[in-house]
Amino acid sequence: MSTFEFPESIKSRPTYGKLEKRAGKSYLFIADAEGAEAIIDLASTDQDLMTKSHVIYIPKDTGEKYQKKLNDLNIKQLYIGPSYSAAQSRILQTFEQAHMGLQVCLTGTEGLIGQALRDAIAAGIPHTSIQTEHRGSLGRRMQCVHCKGITEDVILDPFVCSHCGLNLFVRDHYSRRLAAFQGVCIDAEDPGNIPESVELYK
Numbered sequence: 001m002s003t004f005e006f007p008e009s010i011k012s013r014p015t016y017g018k019l020e021k022r023a024g025k026s027y028l029f030i031a032d033a034e035g036a037e038a039i040i041d042l043a044s045t046d047q048d049l050m051t052k053s054h055v056i057y058i059p060k061d062t063g064e065k066y067q068k069k070l071n072d073l074n075i076k077q078l079y080i081g082p083s084y085s086a087a088q089s090r091i092l093q094t095f096e097q098a099h100m101g102l103q104v105c106l107t108g109t110e111g112l113i114g115q116a117l118r119d120a121i122a123a124g125i126p127h128t129s130i131q132t133e134h135r136g137s138l139g140r141r142m143q144c145v146h147c148k149g150i151t152e153d154v155i156l157d158p159f160v161c162s163h164c165g166l167n168l169f170v171r172d173h174y175s176r177r178l179a180a181f182q183g184v185c186i187d188a189e190d191p192g193n194i195p196e197s198v199e200l201y202k
Helices: 035-043 067-071 084-096 110-122
Strands: 026-032 053-058 077-080 102-108 130-134 140-144 150-154 167-175 180-185
Touching (some): 026 035, 035 053, 035 102, 053 067, 067 077, 110 130, 110 140, 140 167, 150 180
Parallel strands (some): 026 102, 102 130, 140 180
Antiparallel strands (some): 167 180
């Protein structure tokens, strides 16, 4: 199973639930990687749900692992794309054309959930119509507070900024506007004094 129970943290850190069937006229699922499992699990509870659903799926490193199962769900509209940025124009258009009664379900990595949630809120989707469920990788979408560059799928703490090369401490402070956690230079006061990197949550 690709689920993880996050430890308690500061208030700005996002929390996630579990997707559940809610009454709605239509459904939009945005998922990546193991997020497909949450869609498949939910579809198993209601065979008619997918006939009213638009699914936007980004496989990432899972390749074609879940694609046959998704194709077998009788989904009304299924889009499979290479990245969130590649799918973003479709996502924004779907939000803009949304009618009352749309239920939005976001599942997969924190990076995907954060970006889709940011775009949904900006488009005026009511927060009561949005559900989230984390599945899969614990990698974080990190912003370097020094150069403002974004590094995707960070799993080590500290890590090297992919833009400016600084060694950054992984913080739980989260920006909903940027859909990213914040990373701060770990050796600013003592250059070169950098602890060994460890995997997040280990």
